Amino acid sequence: MKFSQLSIYLDQLDSTSSRIEITKILSTLLKSAQDNEIDKIIYLVLGRLAPQYHGLVFNIADQLMLQSLSLCYATDLGEVKKLYRSLGDLGLVAEKLKKEKTPQHHPKPLSVIDVFNRLKTIALDEGEGSQDRKITEMARLLSELDGLSVRFVTRIPIGKLRLGFSDKTIIDALSWQQNADKQFSQAIKKAYDVLPDIGLLARLIKQSGIENATKNIKPIIGTPVMPMLAQRLKSxxxxxxxxxxxxxxxxxxxxxxxxxxxxxxxxxxxxxxxxxxxxxxxxxxxxxxxxxxxxxxxxxxxxxxxxxxxxxxxxxxxxxxxxxxxxxxxxxxxxxxxxxxxxxxxxxxxxxxxxxxxxxxxxxxxxxxxxxxxxxxxxxxxxxxxxxxxxxxxxxxxxxxxxxxxxxxxxxxxxxxxxxxxxxEEEQSKAKLKDTVDCIIMGYSFGKGKRSGFGMGQFLAGIKDQETVKTITKVGTGLTDEQFRTLKKRLKKLETSQKPKEYIPGIKSLLPDFWVIPNLVVELAADEITKSPGHSSGFALRFPRLVRFRDDKSPSDATTLSEIKKLFQLQ
The missing domain is CATH 3.30.470.30 (DNA ligase/mRNA capping enzyme)
Structure with missing residues (x-):
């Protein structure tokens, strides 16, 4: 598959928030993929180059990508930065420059495998001079792509692809391509929990079918098994x-x-x-x-x-x-x-x-x-x-x-x-709620008084509901001055000019001043869970306070809406 073809699918995915529509588009894409590229296509649409446990990262920040765009399109860096401030999306900046400027090289039809391998080479480049080489190689790759492809290839290395779905939707799409429904999702999910490499699993399904690919899956040394987790009961x-x-x-x-x-x-x-x-x-x-x-x-x-x-x-x-x-x-x-x-x-x-x-x-x-x-x-x-x-x-x-x-x-x-x-028993938090809640930080707001010096006064927290994140509370207590400063620095790096697609906001008065991409998980204690028409989850935490940052957890580990409903009933 040519990368320009993949970009058309990416554009369709970028243009919808309908879960069913996303699943159908992905199903069509995966059905058209070849055995030797389906895993690479899946990693790319998820904005990465390998399964999560490989820990392969690009180490390319916005500033480095700005320099690549400046080099690729022979445009003054100040002009590129000005365009970025205006559009708020480096992918759109790259697409606009592609249309308006003459590239140093004529575009040629690169395959998905070509682009994947070159991105992987850039990501693996380390050591002295690696930053300069990343800038140069990224510029060279962009110069060989069409305008639509440039938009998405620019977003991937800086972690800004964010099409609003995760491995779970890929699992549904793999089932959908076989039977136009989610009939096989449970079997695929069961195999995925033992072997959480969705790219490899898709390749096995492509080669031998869902039944053969999933029935004999067993743990492999070096590939983590999804952990077994505990539920809650009242007594x-x-x-x-x-x-x-x-x-x-x-x-x-x-x-x-x-x-x-x-x-x-x-x-x-x-x-x-x-x-x-x-x-x-x-x-x-x-x-x-x-x-x-x-x-x-x-x-x-x-x-x-x-x-x-x-x-x-x-x-x-x-x-x-x-x-x-x-x-x-x-x-x-x-x-x-x-x-x-x-x-x-x-x-x-x-x-x-x-x-x-x-x-x-x-x-x-x-x-x-x-x-x-x-x-x-x-x-x-x-x-x-x-x-x-x-x-x-x-x-x-x-x-x-x-x-x-x-x-x-x-x-x-x-x-x-x-x-x-x-x-x-949350002794230290002095919480009346029987258990803590793991929330995703969705955004933050300016502080007042003393907190104005920290650059933030409170953050908006949400919980998982399928592939979406719904609001449940705003938190401004339980943090020390040092924690406020540290959190502000971390959130600043995660800021995004547009609300992430997976976020379902609450009423206007609960909106944050700044949105951040889903990345940080915090453990919160509270006195109780109450029903709330203002929060998109339909619930709110009463007197929430921070217990600790959960850097050992990812957004997929956050408390779910169904768990909140159970906790509400256990009060």
Whole structure:
């Protein structure tokens, strides 16, 4: 497929917000794609070059792209910047310059694979002089494309393609191309949860059909499995009623991690939002000496410890490990213990279909360490009173609460059924709501008085509803002065002149002064959830305050509208 053909589809997708229309357009596009290009087409329409867990980024900011446009169209940089201020979209700037200026090279029909490979080369270019090379190569690529293609190829490297859909809509489109409906979406989603590379999955479906491609999917070392998540229930009595016999585990205030071990290969670690963070944990280099296995995938919580007392520290302190510089120094200041609670894969065999107790038995057998890898304790019971007792006991020990798990349950990625249920107590937030809410920051507004110096006074937060983000609250409390300053800097980089397509705004008085692209997730506490005609979700958080920034979560991990409805009923 020529990239100019793909651009026509991109233009159609850019021009509609209808979910059904987007699915139909994508279905037609995927049906016309060849085996060797369908994965690349999918990555490009999602604005990336690989599955999310690869962590491949362009490192091209707006300023660098402005220089590429200046070079490509032999136009003064000041003039390009002026045009950008006027149009507010570098893709439109590039398209306008293409029409008005004479390019240095005549356009030639590049294929999707050509453009993909050249963008990947630009993204992988690192080291001394790489910024100048990126500017030059980006300019050269743009000069060889038509006007419509230029609009989209300019947006992709700076993270501004944003067509308003994610992997979930691609899954529906893959089903739609087979039967003009979502009949096969569930089967594809089940396979995707085990192998979350939507490009690879699409290629397998293209080659062998949906049934053959999805029936034998199993975990692969180095590719994170979507984590199994806990639901909420009102009381221990209801837990026993819905779940029967359960296992009670402590809930730690740490970083959810999936550890992938393969003998004689580097050990990898992934967060719950599929980001690889192996570099944060140099301790993992010695994991092979602490387990009896050739290969394994562990589900665990990375818990930071104080340097001297070895007592558990809070999540924010644990996350100081994120700094890529002086990793060894930070690992010494904040030692880590991995509280392991599940085993997904062992010696080239998937364990997802085994029961909780069968997986725990194997886990206990293969972990020989007592310091770095700690297999969580658990207690099996059918008594609501025992659940309450253990919850109070672990809260007193400084833990977050408990996780209650059905003893005969398989490991099912995502938040489905009543297999796992969490029971927390937000002591520090002093919240009356039984659980916190993970929200996406949608925009922010100017501050008044003291906060005018920060450049912001409050932010608008939203929750997920399918592929859209709906408003639920504005937050201006719970942040320190330093957090306000840091947040403003982060949001400034995410500002966009136009409201993102996936955002459903509330009433006019709730609109922010500045929109930002969906990127930052925050954990909020509140006194209660109330019904609200002003917010697009139909609900509002009463007295919301920031508990912490959740850099370990992506927008896809945010609380959903259906979860808010359940929390509302649990009050």
């Amino acid at each position: 221990p009595a209801e837990m026993i009623k819905k779940m029967g016999e359960v296992a009670i585990e402590p809930k730690f205030d740490g970083l959810r991690l999936q550890i992938h071990f393969q003998k004689n290969k580097p050990t990898k670690a992934f967060t719950r939002n599929l980001n690889e963070t192996s570099w944060m944990f140099p301790e993992l280099e010695s994991i092979g000496q602490k387990i009896k296995a050739n290969s394994a995938i562990f589900d665990c919580e990375a818990v930071g410890l104080s340097e001297n007392s070895k007592k558990m520290v809070n999540f924010q302190t644990t996350m100081t490990r994120r700094r890529k510089h002086e990793v060894l120094s930070h690992s010494q200041k904040t030692p880590i213990r991995f509280q392991v609670f599940d085993l997904l894969f062992l010696n080239d065999k998937s364990l997802l279909h085994l029961s909780y107790e069968e997986r725990r038995k194997l886990l206990k057998e293969i972990v020989t360490d007592k310091n770095l890898l700690i297999v969580d304790e658990y207690l099996v019971t059918s008594s609501p009173e025992v659940i309450t007792q253990k919850h109070k006991e672990w809260i007193k020990k400084g833990l977050e609460g408990i996780i209650v798990k059905q003893v005969n349950s398989e490991y099912v990625p995502g938040r489905t059924g009543w297999r796992w249920v969490k029971m927390k």
